[in-house]
Amino acid sequence: MDGRHARGVHTRRITLARAVDIATVDGLEGLTLGRLAADLQLSKSGIFAHFGSKEDLQLATISFAEEVFTEHVLRPAFQAPRGKPRLLALFDRWMDFSRARVFVGGCFFSAVTAEFDARDGKVHDVVVRWSRVWNELLARLVAECVEEGHMAEVADVDQLVFELNALGRAANHDSLLTREDSHYDRALTAVRSRLGAPG
Amino acid sequence: MDGRHARGVHTRRITLARAVDIATVDGLEGLTLGRLAADLQLSKSGIFAHFGSKEDLQLATISFAEEVFTEHVLRPAFQAPRGKPRLLALFDRWMDFSRARVFVGGCFFSAVTAEFDARDGKVHDVVVRWSRVWNELLARLVAECVEEGHMAEVADVDQLVFELNALGRAANHDSLLTREDSHYDRALTAVRSRLGAPG
DNA sequence: ACACTATCTGACCGATCGTTCGTATAACTT
């Protein structure tokens, strides 16, 4: 249960990798031990033993998605220079991440926040916490744009962050819904325009 | 099965009314015959007989939500004068509809499009169709703003529609997630700013 | 009042859900 042996660590990883894919399509509630077991050719009880409960499996899946998102989006974006280049890089990476279908159902957090926004419980709370961190990150990057002189003073940072976030999530959902990826360009265009024309 | 008797019509209505509420919180997949029956104090098979299959129940729920949305949002918005007043009225009504929790889980279509965007099947197809109609409506209202001289020529109407739609859905999801309704004002502010300052 | 039909129920189906448990099989420690 503690994952000390290499075998267990590996099983846990491939389980969570499959779990995020399932969750982006069918939701964290549509994520099922039986399906997970069938897909991975493992026993239901074997998988269950790794997590202890369905809720803990859902929470572990969120953590795993966080890691992947950090690796694919946050980390590379932070290699761009502070200020506007970094904010734009974050957005580019986010949209690329969704467009490339790193998870088959697109952006994990867009999917899961929509799924759990109206529910109660631990999963909802964790999603709210992540959402707050994400918004604060965007706010910080906006503030850095101003500090670096790349943007004029922003009257209401939270307002701007709300809009940026709205555009990114909409691009994800619309591209999944229509199976066209023109919406990513729409979002990128809107973001650049909203931040002031030049790169 | 044909709903000729008044009794059947009533049962069908209260069933669908409960169904939309459940669906906005737990999704159309989380919508369950057993739960519906328990909530309404009816038998599972009795409810089932009205729809014939779970999928048909889901589709009927979508139709019902459409009616309510039309009644609460579209129809009153169309009483505003053609052009910008009408477009703004539509947005105001939409946000009010979500904010007032006419459905306990907010905007039905924001929830369901997010739930089914990555899936296949009839429900997905119906949602895509509705989404297209909704976007075309927004595009038409934008065009009318230009025609009425309330707005300057719009270079890319679809781009603007994408942004408006993004803002509205984000307000719905964020307000549900955080249980604060400041996001509605954010969306309304952004929309007015994007359409050009004066009302 | 009667027949007819729409509506609803209750018992039941096989499948699947999350979960428990005893046991076998690996993998490390010594």
Added chain:
DNA sequence: AAGTTATACGAACGATCGGTCAGATAGTGT
């Protein structure tokens, strides 16, 4: 090699899923 854990399995649990069906109940038209 033996002993000790970590890991995985298989069978079973009560609950619930969507769905079926025969029969009771209610409403309508004549």
